[in-house]
Amino acid sequence: MRARAERWLAEGIDQQSDGLYSERSAVYAVFVSNPSLAVIGDVFDRPDLHDVVVRNLEATLGLIHPDGSVETVHSRRQDQRGEPFPLAPYLVAYRRFAIERGRGDLAWAAERAAAQGIIEPHTVLAELLLDPRLAEPLPVADPPAATRREAWEASRLVVDASPSRTVVLYGGSDYPRQRRIRSGLASNPTFLRMFAGEVVLDSVRLSRDFFGLGPFRAAEIDHDGDAVVLVERLEGRYYQPLAEGDRRADGAYDLADESRFSAAMSFPDRQAETVVLRSRIAARPTEGGVELEITTDGPELPWALELAFRAGGAFEGVPEAADGSVRLDTGTARYRVGSSTVEFGPGVGGSGPARYHPGEDYGYLGATDAVGGRRAYIVGSTPGVARVFVRAS
Template sequence: MDAIYQKLVKINDDYTASTLGRQILDPNSKYVGGVIDETGIARANHMSTPSIMACWASALVNPDSRYYHDEKLLTAFEMAADFILNRQHADGTVSLGSTNYNSPPDTAFVVGGVTQFYQLLEAHDWAAVKPAAAKLKLFLERTIPAMLTGGCHTPNHRWVITAALALLYEIFPMPELVARADEWLAEGMDITEDGEWTERSNGIYNAVSDIALYHTAKLFNRPDLLDGVRRNLNMMVYLIHPSGEVVTDYSGRQDFGETYDMATYFLIYRLMAAHDRNPLFAAMSDYAGTFIRKSEAVNNHALLGMLLYPETAIEDLERAELPERYTLMLNEKHPMEKHLKQIDRVGHHMKIQHSSMHVAFGAPIVRIRDREQSVTIMPLAPSFFSLRHGKVRLLGMKLSTSFSPGIIKFNHLTAAESGYKLNIVMEKGYNGPIPQPFLPEAAQQGQVSPWYLLPHQHRPMTHLQTHEIQAEIVQGDSEWQIRIHSDAREDVFTQLSFILGDEGQVSGEDLADAGDGKYFLKSGGMRYEAEGDAIEISSGAYEHFLPALREDQHPIGCRYVHVNLVTPFDRTFTIRLR
């Protein structure tokens, strides 16, 4: 029997046991039947009670589970079905709870999973489970109006909604469901040739878009939609540190800088490995499966997927060897600058409700891996360089300046003969008076003239100033050299920060402890060590006394070593691997 499958069954059974004890049984509670989550209440979102129901359903119909046909669990499941029906709003939606109320996209996340375990139960030859399955079908039917009319916030929400429409169509074959999906799909795929989705979210939303588009493609007979899924899955092979930690250094979403592994990619790699008979995807599915420790969101539930789609078994498929040594630049040929120049003609003036424009989409990313060493070089991110060396985590290097002010996000990255170059030319000017023809009537008549009613877009720019910073990164034998230099402008306060994992220890002769995990490397070198691996960084400077520059923040949970510089400067920092 598949070892990963056995592991999933055990995880599922253990989670079933622990969640049964959290179900609300008080008949007077509005949350009766729901399962208390980390908020202290029960919710009907895709990470809460519906996700737990996916576990319970997978246990009820699986002969390998110790809860197979368990009457007590079936009673609990039916109560949970009543709960999601009771928490469903009159318009058919559910609320996320932490935000997003009466939310079509969050309802689509739930639909993406409930449709699957409904079909699992409906196909199972056990009369006792049919009343609960009927309640699930009613819940799903009630969501249809919202799925046919509802909007989204983020790029990936579109594909979550199309997946919900496709999965609903399999149960309720209404042509309106196809038509609504076509409206979303007509917007086109937001993915680069090298496989990066708009949100650049390797920890969370890549897998969300991938699994959603897989269902959409299969159920609406749109095999072209799998092209983007393949590209992203191929890209992710190169965005994993040796420990299995996913590269999140440049994410445009909430996984930015947080620790994630490959667990959520297990099912989509397995489904695509079976579909394409792809040995690399099969190997990646095995690898991702080693990180599964808990149940995931309802729409991407590993055991549910294995039970519902037995035809996707890949035990007989050969496995490719996963790469441990490579150097590549992703999105090097993506026409990012060409696209950015087209923004003005679109007419949205960079305003979108409840979302982001994600203008860093398609930025080049350098990934270098040499067994236990892993390096990422990136523009348009708060950090421009990160390194893993065994147990050592240099989470990032960032530059802050008083010119803008704030964190510098280099906007160009190019490969040079000896390494890589990043640069940015910052601009800052002053706003002149609004020309007379554009002034509002109230201002011209001497009435009260609120600042926010003035047409500021017509102010001419005066005294425009520029400031250029460049970084050059060169790999040597067991070391990295990073040269940072400014233009000739004088007296701009600058701070270079080395961001280190808090699990290691720092030391140095001229390393001043600033409290709360922050240090100033005033001169000379320093050492950072974690579990026997170490890096040495040199050399420091303390040319100004500012602890932090305006509009720069240093979140807790890391160690920060700061080097304070004043322009003009031209300094080379060396990171030696020990």
């Protein structure tokens, strides 16, 4: 068994340069990768494997949000869309290495994880019996700086935090390259999240219907001064009639994949007219929130910027539709939870529908990756430039 394990280890550990594993998944790191590497490091006397775990825990520190969740928008696994992922399962790992290495930053995370309650008490008890050092006192907690900007370059993720808000910007989708939705690929179209007091803006997405290719999903992230720039280029094709020599009297042409759909149309034998849609979102974090400059170039078509707030609050300054959503055509509006308020806008006066379109990858199955919560829409059109802000007020 040891020889087989060492054969797997000889392939190397899939840890990215930013400290996250290639799956970029909190659930896999906390339940699979980190505990496995920690045990193998113990049994095989491989402290280098413990170093891998610590690098992952260090990378995760900046992904811990004010609500105690761990960011997963960049994940390639099942936790990329769904309920907030809690810090609690990280308790044993953070506690162990905080004690072993005298790390106050890891101790801070261990204390936050413990405050959420113990997940799987039987597992924690077993860990304590196997390693009584886990019961030793933690080092003095050393919390992260209240004002900071951190980047996970390999995952194309940025977290910009200030005392009044935390902004998450993401441009690491696999979809533009792979052109498919499946487990193991990062496909979440959320490019912005924000935490401001009691208000949580869970998701900001740019929706449009361009050849059924779905919402904006940036595959790259760049920096322009203090702005984070997300860019996407999409292509769709209009196919032309077959040349005379390629025609068949019986109409029986090859079933072929066009990358968007399949049809018995012998696509490789046809000339095609390519249509390009370019989208650029420059996000500039401000003291209280973030400013967005949305630049689009391509055919005329409507788009809808969807802001999905976590439930529990109320919109102000704009009427609600029957489903509880709002459409902001002019001016600004607010979302309030308790004593916290986030203002957003202005509306840009677009005439398209205020809705989210998931694209044909979901639509042909009658499915969707739409988020829940309280949704607000700002509607515009391509081509052009629109400027929108979101800020705590």
